[in-house]
Amino acid sequence: MKEVVNLPVKKIEEEEYHINMGPQHPSTHGVLRLVVSLQGEIVKSLKPHCGYIHRGIEKMCEKDTYPQIIHLTDRMDYLSAHINNHAVCLLVEKALEVDVPERVIYIRTIVDELNRIASHQLWWCSFGMDMGGLTCFFYGLRDREKILDIFEESFGSRLLHSYYTPGGLMMDIHPNFQKEVKNFIQYFRKKIKDYDDILTGNIIMQERTKGIGVLSREDAISYGVTGPSGRASGFSCDVRKRHPYALYDKVDFREILGTEGDTFTRYMMRMHEMRESMKIIEQLIDNIPAGDYSAKMKAVIKLPAGEYYQRVEAARGELGVYVVSDGSKTPYRMKFRSPNFSNLSVLDHISRGVKIADLVAIGGSLDYVIPDIDR
Amino acid sequence: MDTLKLKERILGLVPDAEFQENKQFPTFILPSAQLHNLAAGLAGDADLAFDFLFCLSGVDMVSYIEIVYHLESTTQRHQMVLKVRVSDREHGSVDSVCDIWRTAEFHEREIYDLLGIRFTNHPDLRRIFLEEGWNGHPLRKDYVDDINIVER
Numbered sequence: 001m002k003e004v005v006n007l008p009v010k011k012i013e014e015e016e017y018h019i020n021m022g023p024q025h026p027s028t029h030g031v032l033r034l035v036v037s038l039q040g041e042i043v044k045s046l047k048p049h050c051g052y053i054h055r056g057i058e059k060m061c062e063k064d065t066y067p068q069i070i071h072l073t074d075r076m077d078y079l080s081a082h083i084n085n086h087a088v089c090l091l092v093e094k095a096l097e098v099d100v101p102e103r104v105i106y107i108r109t110i111v112d113e114l115n116r117i118a119s120h121q122l123w124w125c126s127f128g129m130d131m132g133g134l135t136c137f138f139y140g141l142r143d144r145e146k147i148l149d150i151f152e153e154s155f156g157s158r159l160l161h162s163y164y165t166p167g168g169l170m171m172d173i174h175p176n177f178q179k180e181v182k183n184f185i186q187y188f189r190k191k192i193k194d195y196d197d198i199l200t201g202n203i204i205m206q207e208r209t210k211g212i213g214v215l216s217r218e219d220a221i222s223y224g225v226t227g228p229s230g231r232a233s234g235f236s237c238d239v240r241k242r243h244p245y246a247l248y249d250k251v252d253f254r255e256i257l258g259t260e261g262d263t264f265t266r267y268m269m270r271m272h273e274m275r276e277s278m279k280i281i282e283q284l285i286d287n288i289p290a291g292d293y294s295a296k297m298k299a300v301i302k303l304p305a306g307e308y309y310q311r312v313e314a315a316r317g318e319l320g321v322y323v324v325s326d327g328s329k330t331p332y333r334m335k336f337r338s339p340n341f342s343n344l345s346v347l348d349h350i351s352r353g354v355k356i357a358d359l360v361a362i363g364g365s366l367d368y369v370i371p372d373i374d375r
Numbered sequence: 376m377d378t379l380k381l382k383e384r385i386l387g388l389v390p391d392a393e394f395q396e397n398k399q400f401p402t403f404i405l406p407s408a409q410l411h412n413l414a415a416g417l418a419g420d421a422d423l424a425f426d427f428l429f430c431l432s433g434v435d436m437v438s439y440i441e442i443v444y445h446l447e448s449t450t451q452r453h454q455m456v457l458k459v460r461v462s463d464r465e466h467g468s469v470d471s472v473c474d475i476w477r478t479a480e481f482h483e484r485e486i487y488d489l490l491g492i493r494f495t496n497h498p499d500l501r502r503i504f505l506e507e508g509w510n511g512h513p514l515r516k517d518y519v520d521d522i523n524i525v526e527r
Contacts, residue, residue, distance in 0.1 A: 050503055050504060051502075051503060051504035051505060051506075054504040054505065056513060058489075058514060059513055059514060059524075219477070221426050221427050221449055222426070222476055222477040222478065223477045223478050224427065224428060224429060224476070224477075224478030235449070236449070237449075242452075306397075306398075307397060307399075307402075308399070309399055309400070309430070309445065311429070318429065320429060320430045320445070322430055322432050322443070322445070324434050332434075333432075333434045333435070333514075335430070335432040335434075337429065337430040337432075337445075341481060341482075341485075342478050342481070342482075344481070345477070345478060345480060345481040346477075349477075374504060
């Protein structure tokens with residue numbers, strides 16, 4: 001019989017050790033690796049390792065024409081694909097000083113907001129699942145499907161639409177579009193109450209999120225945290241309000257700001273934002289003017305030599321596109337300031353001292369889309 | 376603060392800076408030695424209050440590499456662009472502005488990774504997307520990769 005060896009036992013609380021969360025971990029919602037340094041259950045620090053799906057989109061853009069680049073932007077933040085397309089379209093239109101038909105601007109604003117709702121629905125269901133409520137996942141996906149059906153009917157695809165083109169839209173909206181959108185708003189106004197009943201009012205969820213991962217306003221600005229996560233800290237960072245594009249200076253909606261900056265406030269920001277988006281859509285859906293769905297553009301789009309910058313409010317924050325053009329049909333340099341990249345940088349700062357289970361809640365509330373970080 | 380006043384202030388702070396015409400943002404080209412000092416002044420001053428670095432990019436202009444800082448003030452609502460040019464492509468370096476705008480930490484790592492510019496006083500300057508030991512910096516114009524880049 002073998003002799004039992006008693007190894008010296010060290011108390012686990014005394015020793016700092018590292019674990020890898022990811023690259024394949026359900027809470028990172030993609031291929032992101034966090035090297036977490038722990039003492040017991042307490043997070044001491046963490047280092048994100050990105051780049052697992054780095055495709056070199058910026059390098060590819062240098063070889064592509066502007067209409068081709070639209071298709072690459074879909075693949076960054078695939079949950080706000082329309083809004084990413086919008087950024088590049090606006091940039092090209094601004095550089096060429098093209099007047100886009102009124103109809104296009106209306107449709108773009110409505111579709112952007114639908115996209116924002118769809119994105120927040122998916123965030124809501126995955127956040128619920130992170131917190132251990134699987135019901136959320138089914139409810140959220142069920143309602144998101146309604147928006148994807150509208151998208152499919154009008155634009156021919158569900159996720160990566162590439163519907164906007166420089167100067168207008170790829171095709172006109174489907175005759176059913178307005179009716180379907182109104183049906184959806186009516187439907188979702190009822191259903192969003194369920195969301196509150198299931199998760200927002202849930203005491204377990206509230207206990208796990210209130211006071212966790214607090215981000216101050218100063219830090220939010222310094223780290224460049226934008227979108228609902230930044231607004232939860234009181235940072236008034238909505239590009240739709242600060243630098244209005246499309247119809248956002250004409251429609252009535254509120255930029256809701258939080259004060260606490262904790263995980264629960266970040267959660268509430270997105271719940272409010274879904275309602276605000278519905279409000280915007282309701283104001284526009286009956287007033288889409290008749291007209292062309294695209295301005296007349298030259299077959300080959302060449303931007304005059306110079307620098308251009310365009311910002312839009314994507315579902316997760318501010319998306320910036322910076323282009324240096326040398327006057328040819330491809331950009332000399334194209335840089336995407338993606339919201340998730342800056343939002344990720346704050347994770348180490350706000351998760352120090354929390355328990356490892358709370359790290360999942362914080363990560364969920366910052367709502368990462370990894371392809372947007374890696375580009 | 377409008378462009379004219381801003382121009383006066385910045386040129387007062389850094390007489391060597393060069394003003395560049397740009398439709399969208401007032402743009403200043405700085406000598407790289409004065410970047411950190413000016414940046415600290417911009418963020419700290421109550422009138423200027425450039426507290427939000429909303430974009431930080433690098434551009435390879437072949438004869439030099441340009442680092443572009445897009446800045447905004449969340450209180451005063453004005454924006455501007457600072458540029459620093461690095462002509463030494465092999466060992467070029469710029470002072471890090473991480474201590475002023477924390478978001479620069481990741482963006483500077485990205486520039487180091489893809490363009491090969493070093494940032495002095497950066498707390499953790501490693502490649503961010505590509506693996507350690509990757510050969511070259513892909514966003515440079517002279518980067519060659521026979522396997523992955525197909526010329527049409």
